[in-house]
Amino acid sequence: MYVDxxxxxxxxxxxxxxxxxxxYREDGKVKNRTLGxxxxxxxxxxxxxxxxxxYKDNLAALLHIEDxxxxxxxxxxxxxxxxxxxERLGISKTLGNTRQGKLALWQIMARLIGQGSRLGAVRMAARYGACDVLELERFTEDDLYANLAWLTEHQERIEQQLFKHNSAGAGPELLLYDVTSSYLEGMENVLAAFGYNRDGKKGKKQIVIGLLCTADGDPxxxxxFAGNTGDKSTVAEQIRTIANTFGIEEVTMVGDKGMIKxxxxxxxTDxxxxxxxxxxxxxxxTLLKAEVLQMDFFDSELYEVENKTDGVRYVLRRNPVREAEMAKNRQERVKKIQRYVDEKNSYLAGSLKRDKDVAERSLQKKISQYKLNDVLELTHQERVFTVTVNEEILKGVALLDGxxxxxxxxxxxxxSTEQVHDxxxxxxKVEHAFRTFKQSHLEIRPVHVRTEASTRGHVFAVMLAYKIERQLSELWKKCECTVPEGIDELGAIRSTIVTLKGSSCQKIPQSKGLAAELLAAAGITLPSIIDAKNVDVVTRKKLAPKRK
Structure with a gap:
């Protein structure tokens, strides 16, 4: 037998x-027969x-072949x-089998494996089997930047197909919506603007991100949006997304008090x-004053009031844990103000040249900063300041604690009442997604792009990466490691390149220990052999030389 x-x-x-x-021989002649x-x-x-x-007659010799x-x-x-x-989540299918679809899939994987710029994703592809596993040809960082624009262009189609793939839209849908912001290190991003910064980064421009999730938290x-966009202004865009992209009619949107006014x-409703x-x-x-609600209603575990006029329902509750936290927090702020007043009094007592009016403005600013203007009264006699708590006003302020x-x-x-509350x-769940986006291993920032299309494509790639991260978190729930640790463990599985007379293949060793446990938990079996395409992936832009 032989290969022809x-x-x-x-x-x-x-x-x-x-x-x-x-x-074989037949009538003294050599003939050939095709077996397959x-x-x-x-x-x-x-x-x-x-x-x-x-070496079929001496397979042991394979261990000593010099070739x-x-x-x-x-x-x-x-x-x-x-x-x-x-592939299981439908992401590969919706992205497609084209070069752009495969590049987009690699960008999503790169967010999970090791975060960074498009330049970093190309260097990563040279160390990981991106081209061999995804069957990609050579690419540079310019291709990945162009691919971000491709992702933005096809975003609504991809979202729609993924929505259908996950069996959503079969009936009335409950969708969760929230908004966050992400600060930028640079100033040149087209969408960058100064706005309400949730990250507490003063002097930093930002972008605003609105995320829509299913009831179980799947994005x-x-x-x-531009960094100066208000939360309420983003709702209309999401209504359009639901109506046009997903084509579902029975929808209940859940948003916090700053979102849905x-x-x-x-x-x-319209x-x-x-x-x-x-x-x-x-x-x-306002509702208490109009006697639509009463303070006694908060004493129950859950209480509902329905407005017969417009059909609006109000579900009330007092959280005793939160009530205690708010009271403790307010008390600590009052104590800090008192210490600050003592410091200013000591400062003024040190010299008559020190301006009392400047000290008073500083104290008023601090009281305002701690949001205690209504509760605290600042008085002075000569050059000594005194701060007192207005107990009557404090009682009114604390009335709604928790x-x-x-x-x-x-x-x-x-x-039901309980279901509305839950x-x-x-x-x-949306807040958890944002924490993973911004603080966990997905790290949406720093945003290494400037154009509108690239920025939207970058955030969309992070959202798709989060879908995979959620799946891994669920599959590895019983394993003694986090998702980033599990990805690092699987990243240690290297192939062995076997070359014979110019032909190469990659032999994947059998996993053991934690890696084997993670693969088993995810129901994944690695192939024993994959092609070695030997694609030379290099960056167009080189690293800057070290400064002397």
Missing amino acids: SSKTTINGKTYQRHLFRES KISKCSEGEIAAIKLALK VELHEGLRVGVVYALKTLA VAVRV TPQAKEL AGFHYITSLSKPEIR CYVIKTDVKKELL RYKDLA
């Missing part, structure tokens, strides 16, 4: 065919078959595992949707 290989050129294109054949076609096998597999046939070269290969374990999960859509609730939100303290006081009111227009037949609490 031949090449044929037709119209300038070369075709290669491989036949598995055997020789193996042209679809890779070059490495063809070489392996030829090698096995050559076989072994080299340390690329990190392929984590790339293959992430590719498998992307379905993300939008990027009266105008936004009307927008949702679009045929429902809402669940909460009220601010001034809104609660109290919150959830507002919804969903009928009681669809959601669905609002589900917003914590």
Whole structure:
């Protein structure tokens, strides 16, 4: 038996065919019989078959063949595992099998493996088996920047297909929505602007990100806005996304008190949707004054009041843990102000030249900063300041400590009082997503892009990476490691490149220990052999030389 290989050129294109054949004699003549076609096998597999046939009578000699070269290969374990999960979640299918789809998939994987710029993603591809596993040809950072624009262009289509793949839209949907911001180190991003900075970074421009999730916290859509966009202004965009992209009619959007105000609730109602939100303290006081609500209602575990006029339901509760926290926090702020007053009095007593008016302005600013203007009264006699607590006002301020009111227009037949309360609490799942986006290993910042299309594509890639991260977190729940630790463990699985007479393949060793446990928990089996494409991935821009 042997392998019969031949090449044929037709119209300038070369075709290669491989036949598995055997020789035999008939009437004294040598004849050949074809046993099967193996042209679809890779070059490495063809070489392996030829090698096995050559030494079929002495397989032990394979251990001493000088023609076989072994080299340390690329990190392929984590790339293959992430590719498998992307296929399960429908991400690979929605991105497509084109070059752009494969580049987008690599950008998503790169966020999970090791965060950084597009330049860093190219260097990473040279160390990991990105081209071999994803069947990619050579690319540079310019290709990845262009790919971000491609992601933005196809974002709505991808979101829509993923939404359908996950069986959403089969009936009434409950969607969670929240907004965050992410500061930028540079000043040149097109969407960068100064606004309400949730990161506490003064003097930093930012972008605003709106994230829409299903009831279980799975992200379905993300939008990027200019850094000075208010939370309420983003709701209309998400209504359009739901109506146009997902094409579902029975929707209940859940948002916090800063997101869905009266105008936004009307927008949702006009679009045929429902809402669940909460009220601010001034809104609660207005309802108490109008006797729609009563303080006694907060004494129950959960209490509901329905407005018969407009059908709006109010679900009330007082959280005793939060009540104690707020009281303790307020007391600590008062003590800090008192210490600050003592410091200023000591400062003024040190010299008559020190200006009392400047000290008073500083104290008033500190009281305002700690939001105690209504509670504390600042007085002075000569050059000595005194701060006193207005107990009557304090009692009124503390009246609503730990109290919150959830507002919804969903009928009681669809959601009970407890369900309305629980669905609002589900917003914590969106907050978890934002923490993973910004503080965990996905690290949406620093944002190494400037154009609008690249910025939107970058954030969208992070959202898709989070979908895989959620899946890994669930699969590895019982394993003694975090998702970043598990990815690092699988990243240590390298292939061995076997070269024979110019043909190469990559042999993947059998995993053991934690790596084997992680693969088993995820239901992933690594192949024993993959093709070695030997793609030379290099960056167009080189690292800056070290400064002397």
